[in-house]
Amino acid sequence: MSAGPKLKVAIIGTGNIGTDLLIKSMRSSSLVCTLFAGRNFSSSGMKKANYLGVNISDRGIDAIIEDPSVCDVVFDATSAPAHARHWEVLREMRKTVIDLTPAKLGEPCVPAINAESCVESGGGNINMITCGGQASIPIAYALAQLQQEIEYIEVASSIASRSAGPATRFNIDEYVDATESALLKFTRARYAKAILILNPAHPPIDMQTTIYAKMGTPDVTEARKAVAAMAERIKVYVPGYEVIVPPTLEAGRLITTVRVRGNGDHLPQYAGNLDIINCAAVAVAELIAARASSSTVVRFPRGKSNA
């Protein structure tokens, strides 16, 4: 990493996702959070940001409109409908936007697969899909590389109830829709289905995602190799990512289960869902920072975001 200036990032949305992103951005050696904007100074995220000495605003997107030079990159951690409005404005302002809502407006991005092409030609809007998408799509993609056709791919994620904030709950249909579209795009499967289970158990469960694939007669040994290699690529930016059931044949279906433990930044470790989408978003921002500060081509992934 060059010692050049850090990339200025703004975060809109001060819920769980936004607050966790703030902590991850502050830890990054190549990012600096120059604005944390929401609608309510009394939200717990806002209080935390204020305590951490970050520039805060309760004017949401207007804070960027009023001071366009405040940031280079915007993380949108609001909601899918709000993102559509934000993008109209931010596109005009030529800001690069990393979208953490399931709005599906930008190029769907999974860093282990396509971060570089998204940064190079993403049209300024990079969509981080969903937490379940970040956990499952790279595995599904690795399986899709083994054989020409996947007939059907299904991914089911269980997340702790406490890790799902109001926007996630309200937008559960958008979650399903965005995860399914991205699965189809990355695997070229004929059909895709995404399921999200909110688990109310106490103590909260870790995030788990199971990927089911119907695909001819897969070579399980090859599938395990491919999945293990992909998991290594993901671990570079999501340290808590782990394959707990390697590809296993069950009634003609290939089943793989992964677990994601969070870094415990804003919510405790069980909130792997929060962690994985945010680690992915930060990895993309760091790639943008590296491109901005260096003329040499930087291969992705380069190292841990907290290195």
Next chain:
Amino acid sequence: MPRVTISDPTLRDGNHAVRHQLKKEHFAVYCKAADAANVPIVEVGHGNGLGASSMLVGECGVTDREILEVARTNLTHSKLGIHLIPGFATVKKDLSQAVSMGVDVFRVASHCTEADTTERHIGYLREAGKEVYGVLMMSHMADPQTLVDEARKLESYGAEGVVIMDSAGAYLPNDVTERISALVGGITVPVGFHAHNNLGMATANSVAAVNAGASIIDGSARGFGAGAGNAQLEVIIAVFQRLGIETGVDLYKILDAADIAERDFIPLLPSISSVSIVSGLHGVFSGFIKQVQKIAAERGVDPRDIFAELGKRKAVAGQESLIIEVAIDLQKGKKLQ
């Protein structure tokens, strides 16, 4: 005289008992029989409801569309009902189709503490002019006050009634009395109860629910439902008749309907198997039983150990993927956390 509305999930919960393989002709024959018996609501579909056919919880032999078509054709007096869980079913893919196909009653379900996932689905359906109930599943996992708080949310979204499910068959009658009383006192819309029979309490629990003020009761022909089955509909109708609880259901005709169900599509009458008892004791979702037995047999592990471990991990419906993980762990004889 108390009056209760009977909702009959034979063709929905029963689908769990046959790994979601009920056929079109089964939907047709039972809808006709229940309609003749004047059952107010006949619920149909995949065991986990609309849009739930999946590798995770089991693939349905027929599509939602086919099921709804057959049921619609064969119900004239009874209302056509469906169950749906946000996270499986979406407005765009599933609900709009069900609305346009003429489903009358929608029961929008979530886990007992997750009512706020149902807000937009309930809103959409009320907007479409449908009859909508909120359902809290696995209700034994929440204390009575929490259930009341969640039920209030459902009411505020527009639910015209709130049904709590004893999905694991874990309640004893006093548990039911406590929860139903709290709900009846805490919300203004009707309260309902959906029993499972793992501990042999389904009928007694349904009676306790009515005595505590519930006015919607679920019952299945022969108890055909997940795990040890539901409250046995024809028994409930008879018992309610003895207790002077009005249901409007014709006893002889519902007995006929139950005979038809047994003859045509219940391959194995629900019974309280040893494994069901263990599942009820540990408060694990009854719908897991088929997959647990299959995976236990394949991997040579004791299904009771799988249930005990699933109970420890507080597994809920939709976490079927945990079964194989637990089985593999047990197989390895690995020490579990």
